[in-house]
Amino acid sequence: MDRVALDLGFIQIYWYSIFIFLGLLIACTVIYRESKKRGIDEDTLINMTFTTVIAGIIGARLYYVLFNLSYYLQHPIEIFEIWNGGLAIHGAIIAGLITIFLFCKQMHISFMRMLDIIVVGLIIGQAIGRWGNFFNSEAYGAVTTLQALESQGIPKFIIDGMYILGEYRQPTFLYESIGCLFGFLAMLIIRCGKYLKRGNLTAFYLVWYGILRFLIEGLRTDSLMLGPIKMAQIVSAIFILIGIIIFLINMKKSKGDENLYRKDPNKVMMDNIVYFN
Numbered sequence: 001m002d003r004v005a006l007d008l009g010f011i012q013i014y015w016y017s018i019f020i021f022l023g024l025l026i027a028c029t030v031i032y033r034e035s036k037k038r039g040i041d042e043d044t045l046i047n048m049t050f051t052t053v054i055a056g057i058i059g060a061r062l063y064y065v066l067f068n069l070s071y072y073l074q075h076p077i078e079i080f081e082i083w084n085g086g087l088a089i090h091g092a093i094i095a096g097l098i099t100i101f102l103f104c105k106q107m108h109i110s111f112m113r114m115l116d117i118i119v120v121g122l123i124i125g126q127a128i129g130r131w132g133n134f135f136n137s138e139a140y141g142a143v144t145t146l147q148a149l150e151s152q153g154i155p156k157f158i159i160d161g162m163y164i165l166g167e168y169r170q171p172t173f174l175y176e177s178i179g180c181l182f183g184f185l186a187m188l189i190i191r192c193g194k195y196l197k198r199g200n201l202t203a204f205y206l207v208w209y210g211i212l213r214f215l216i217e218g219l220r221t222d223s224l225m226l227g228p229i230k231m232a233q234i235v236s237a238i239f240i241l242i243g244i245i246i247f248l249i250n251m252k253k254s255k256g257d258e259n260l261y262r263k264d265p266n267k268v269m270m271d272n273i274v275y276f277n
Contacts, residue, residue: 027125059095141170206243
């Protein structure tokens, strides 16, 4: 499979880069639309999004490099060659969470409510970004057969792309992409709930993606490892646990949704925000 989408001679544009960019673009577009429905200041949103995207890319690369440190110590220049792949979504999420937390604390914005806005765009961005792994021959599963892939109704161009290292592989990137797409559609329905509590969308994302990634990681053969354990499964289990805790805490709260902005004498109170109307 040709990884290069466009060769201009002096520069090559890779399919991986295109799909990562598309994923970010769609995610940011969804986040922007969701934020406007809550009356968030546009400049505030742009500043936060720009900072978080940069931090996320750095975190995704750093996470991947740390789990392949012996290789990159011998090839340090390749650390910067992100167009060759090697962006770990868990690293991006962790770095993004830290950045958003610090930003919200500075701006006196509810951290959990901001996450409720962001996760809707994040999960559809992940669904699109996974296709970059397809063109880079990454995120694949165990050896399988042509007949097994055809029996799943998988398009021929994907099957052809899954012929890696002389054998057909399970397209785990596709399974995750579809799972994220269904998660996105589910969140569009959940967010319309009349008594949606702060944090429920975030909790749903953590549980949904945690379970999805845990299962799919069990099929992958190119995972980042922590000794004999797949690191993504550890992080996924933590996601699931945190999501369940948020749900349990919210069950004890009274019905109704809280304001986006915390009570602060220096901020204009937004008591009449219409939530996802």
